[in-house]
Amino acid sequence: MSKKKKIHIKNRRAFFDFELIDRLVAGMQLTGTEIKSVRDGKASIGEGYCFFRNNELWVKGIHIAEYPMASYNNHEPLRERKLLLKKRELRKLQKKNQEKGFTIIPLYLFINERGWAKLEIALAKGKRQYDKRHSIREREEKVNLDRLKKLY
Numbered sequence: 442m443s444k445k446k447k448i449h450i451k452n453r454r455a456f457f458d459f460e461l462i463d464r465l466v467a468g469m470q471l472t473g474t475e476i477k478s479v480r481d482g483k484a485s486i487g488e489g490y491c492f493f494r495n496n497e498l499w500v501k502g503i504h505i506a507e508y509p510m511a512s513y514n515n516h517e518p519l520r521e522r523k524l525l526l527k528k529r530e531l532r533k534l535q536k537k538n539q540e541k542g543f544t545i546i547p548l549y550l551f552i553n554e555r556g557w558a559k560l561e562i563a564l565a566k567g568k569r570q571y572d573k574r575h576s577i578r579e580r581e582e583k584v585n586l587d588r589l590k591k592l593y
Contacts, residue, residue, distance in 0.1 A: 466559050
């Protein structure tokens with residue numbers, strides 16, 4: 442028996458640059474070589490963002506490296522990929538996304554227990570510079586408290 446390795450690709454920048462309002466898990470429509478590259482962990486979601494086209498949610502800016510074992514029919518690394526959500530969830534996201542200041546960003550790319558690629562997305566609002574400084578201060582205070590707890 443071979444032990445499957447966990448694939449969990451995180452968008453670290455999203456947690457610092459955005460205030461997360463609502464989270465959803467969406468399926469991704471991938472080709473064969475794309476899912477093989479994701480299973481190898483060769484993907485980056487740092488520059489990704491979501492947008493609506495014809496009442497469907499698409500993600501752009503996610504880089505999935507070409508699969509080295511594929512031949513001439515390999516995929517394009519930066520192509521737009523369709524996200525799979527229920528109509529009710531799509532309507533809710535589209536309504537919120539039209540409000541000023543809101544955007545939809547990817548947080549995590551992972552493989553679920555059934556072997557399907559899933560993308561956790563969030564409805565987010567951009568942070569201002571002073572909000573970012575406040576986040577850094579809170580994190581440093583938490584680290585200092587944890588250090589003091591270990592001493593006593």
